[in-house]
Amino acid sequence: MSRNALWIIPAVVALMFAAGNVSAGNIDIVNPGFDNVPILNGDIYSDISSGANWAEIPGWEILGVRGGGIHMYTGLMRVSHYFPLVGASATDQAAYTDGGTFRQILSTDLAANTEYTLSVMVGLADSADRWYDNRLELYAGGELLLSVPMVRPAAGYFTLSTLTYTTGADVADGQALEIRLVGDGWGSAQGRVAFDDVSLTAVAIPEPATMCLLALGGLAVIRRRR
Numbered sequence: 001m002s003r004n005a006l007w008i009i010p011a012v013v014a015l016m017f018a019a020g021n022v023s024a025g026n027i028d029i030v031n032p033g034f035d036n037v038p039i040l041n042g043d044i045y046s047d048i049s050s051g052a053n054w055a056e057i058p059g060w061e062i063l064g065v066r067g068g069g070i071h072m073y074t075g076l077m078r079v080s081h082y083f084p085l086v087g088a089s090a091t092d093q094a095a096y097t098d099g100g101t102f103r104q105i106l107s108t109d110l111a112a113n114t115e116y117t118l119s120v121m122v123g124l125a126d127s128a129d130r131w132y133d134n135r136l137e138l139y140a141g142g143e144l145l146l147s148v149p150m151v152r153p154a155a156g157y158f159t160l161s162t163l164t165y166t167t168g169a170d171v172a173d174g175q176a177l178e179i180r181l182v183g184d185g186w187g188s189a190q191g192r193v194a195f196d197d198v199s200l201t202a203v204a205i206p207e208p209a210t211m212c213l214l215a216l217g218g219l220a221v222i223r224r225r226r
């Protein structure tokens with residue numbers, strides 16, 4: 001094999017990685033920016049903290065009131081008041097909680113050989129002086145896959161938190177993906193957190209066996225050309 005031909009091998013491998021990335025895509029999330037809820041009475045927020053009204057945030061369920069008996073205060077807030085997200089419009093809304101979990105079960109199942117990245121903008125109220133164990137979680141088929149702590153933003157601002165999880169070749173069918181935004185404040189406004197712009201992307205990762213076959217195919221092409 002000539003030295004020129006040897007240079008082709010890394011090029012072929014790079015092309016295979018590029019081919020794997022072609023199948024990257026956003027997985028559908030309902031109401032990912034919490035903007036699909038009317039603000040009542042022209043107020044800066046809608047208080048939907050009544051337990052019977054959790055379902056009024058389209059796409060999202062609320063789980064778990066922390067600290068038994070402590071009232072969970074959950075609602076939607078226009079960004080730029082307590083959470084002055086730079087670059088956001090005054091009508092952009094975020095969900096916030098003093099201690100509860102936002103959960104959405106997706107219509108997409110867990111896939112094999114896939115890298116998932118879950119992202120959310122996390123805000124800390126400008127009056128907040130505490131940070132609890134707020135977490136970003138990915139489930140499939142009701143089972144926890146990974147839980148990571150959110151990044152603490154400066155008070156009054158949002159910052160990006162992400163979770164990355166990669167599956168292997170062996171994944172059972174029919175496991176619906178589920179995302180959870182865990183607000184761990186114990187009914188305390190001192191630890192009030194907000195969530196916005198949730199996204200989940202999936203990138204197919206070529207299997208090692210496939211990579212070997214493609215590499216052998218590339219070598220065969222090189223040999224034939226000589």
Ligand SMILES: [Ca+2]
Pocket residue numbers: 033034035092093094196197
């Ligand atoms: Ca929003």
